[in-house]
Amino acid sequence: MIRKTSLWIIATFAVASISYGVTQNPAAQAPQDPGQVILNRACTVCHTLSEVTKFKGYWGRDQWADLVRTMRADGAQLKDDEVTPLVDYLFKTYGKVEAPAVDGKKLLETTCTGCHDLETATGTKRTKSDWEEVIGRMIGRGASVDDAQFAILVDYLTKNFGAQ
Numbered sequence: 001m002i003r004k005t006s007l008w009i010i011a012t013f014a015v016a017s018i019s020y021g022v023t024q025n026p027a028a029q030a031p032q033d034p035g036q037v038i039l040n041r042a043c044t045v046c047h048t049l050s051e052v053t054k055f056k057g058y059w060g061r062d063q064w065a066d067l068v069r070t071m072r073a074d075g076a077q078l079k080d081d082e083v084t085p086l087v088d089y090l091f092k093t094y095g096k097v098e099a100p101a102v103d104g105k106k107l108l109e110t111t112c113t114g115c116h117d118l119e120t121a122t123g124t125k126r127t128k129s130d131w132e133e134v135i136g137r138m139i140g141r142g143a144s145v146d147d148a149q150f151a152i153l154v155d156y157l158t159k160n161f162g163a164q
Contacts, residue, residue: 035089038082043071056094064090104156111145111153112138128158 043052059067065087072078078086112121115138126134131154139145145153 033085033089035085035087036093038078038086039089042076042078042082042086045077052090053094057096059091059094060096061087061091064095104152104160107145107149107153108156111143111149115143122157122161125161125163126157127163128154131157131162 039052065083068076068078068083068087068090072083108121109118112118132150135143135145135150135153135157139150
């Protein structure tokens with residue numbers, strides 16, 4: 001009986017020691033991104049994390065860098081070598097996702113062929129200003145083309161289907 005009790009106590013202490021060691025061992029925890037560590041140390045002194053996350057998806061890398069420069073000028077305790085990891089982390093975690101570049105041919109095929117066949121859309125040779133006018137008119141009729149796509153499409157059409 002004493003032997004069973006002794007074994008039970010030893011086993012209990014062994015399991016408890018192992019469990020305590022695992023929870024107290026920093027190597028067992030997932031490492032944090034250095035930028036996240038800097039954010040938690042330097043930024044959350046004055047701001048809540050929701051103050052940062054509210055800009056998720058709105059700012060590109062340059063805007064995050066400007067914000068960090070402004071905060072340093074306002075007294076944020078950041079060393080020079082902490083700026084880049086912080087900006088990298090903010091952009092990677094909360095930055096604006098840039099749309100991949102689209103080539104003109106793919107844009108023509110996806111935007112114009114909803115209403116026109118390719119021969120109709122490109123059958124007439126036009127000058128750059130003519131293509132700008134045509135595409136502008138199509139946008140007025142509901143074609144989904146933003147400003148960046150407009151320029152890409154005009155350049156593609158002018159290069160490949162422009163008046164000589």
